[in-house]
Amino acid sequence: EVQLVEAGGGLVQSGRSLRLSCTTSGFSFGDYALSWFRQAPGKGLEWVGFIRTKGYGWTTEYAASVKGRFTISRDDSKRIAYLQMNSLKTEDTAVYYCTRDFTVLDHYYGMDVWGQGTTVTVS
Amino acid sequence: DIQLTQSPSFLSASVGDRVTITCRASQGISSYLAWYQQKPGKAPKLLIYRASSLQSGVPSRFSGSGSGTEFTLTIISLQPEDFATYYCQQLNSYPFTFGPGTKVDIK
Numbered sequence: 753e754v755q756l757v758e759a760g761g762g763l764v765q766s767g768r769s770l771r772l773s774c775t776t777s778g779f780s781f782g783d784y785a786l787s788w789f790r791q792a793p794g795k796g797l798e799w800v801g802f803i804r805t806k807g808y809g810w811t812t813e814y815a816a817s818v819k820g821r822f823t824i825s826r827d828d829s830k831r832i833a834y835l836q837m838n839s840l841k842t843e844d845t846a847v848y849y850c851t852r853d854f855t856v857l858d859h860y861y862g863m864d865v866w867g868q869g870t871t872v873t874v875s
Numbered sequence: 876d877i878q879l880t881q882s883p884s885f886l887s888a889s890v891g892d893r894v895t896i897t898c899r900a901s902q903g904i905s906s907y908l909a910w911y912q913q914k915p916g917k918a919p920k921l922l923i924y925r926a927s928s929l930q931s932g933v934p935s936r937f938s939g940s941g942s943g944t945e946f947t948l949t950i951i952s953l954q955p956e957d958f959a960t961y962y963c964q965q966l967n968s969y970p971f972t973f974g975p976g977t978k979v980d981i982k
Binding site for chain 2 (some may be wrong): 787815831
């Protein structure tokens with residue numbers, strides 16, 4: 753069974769840092785790009801960013817709202833993706849999801865597997 | 876950034892009804908549009924990719940159509956488990972934006 757499990761959320765003060773992890777199983781991790789999304793309480797979905805595969809240089813893209821503060825990385829040997837969040841703001845309060853990305857030749861078709869999410873609260 | 880709008884924002888329907896949700900993009904996105912279903916407290920679920928391709932395991936009562944700037948999600952014969960919020964997402968260019976969602980509620 754394909755699974756993504758986020759961890760690392762919690763309550764953190766504004767200006768501090770937090771690192772989320774996304775532990776995966778059931779698929780060939782290195783073959784997939786991975787994304788992070790978030791959903792503020794009672795709000796819609798927001799893309800945070802993604803990381804490509806080794807074949808595309810593990811390059812990343814970010815939303816403007818987090819660029820320069822958040823960093824996505826991956827450890828293919830451990831099958832884990834990370835979201836390092838620095839200089840947190842109250843508006844970063846949300847449920848954070850990691851996803852497996854359905855791509856074809858670096859064209860994104862959708863996010864076909866989602867984790868259950870982890871809650872980050874910035875006070 | 877590409878903006879997506881959805882209509883209606885809220886839809887009240889009965890089991891067995893045919894439901895259509897529209898998603899419009901602020902500029903052309905070819906067929907790089909996905910549809911998701913989200914139930915309260917749960918992660919979104921991919922229903923449709925590339926505007927009209929049904930994701931594996933998704934019931935055939937769901938279908939998508941459109942290209943360019945206008946897209947639709949249709950559910951024929953709404954089932955009790957279909958009451959949820961539906962989001963469209965464009966994947967043509969960064970940032971990958973979502974529509975504001977359409978909540979489908981029980982009439």
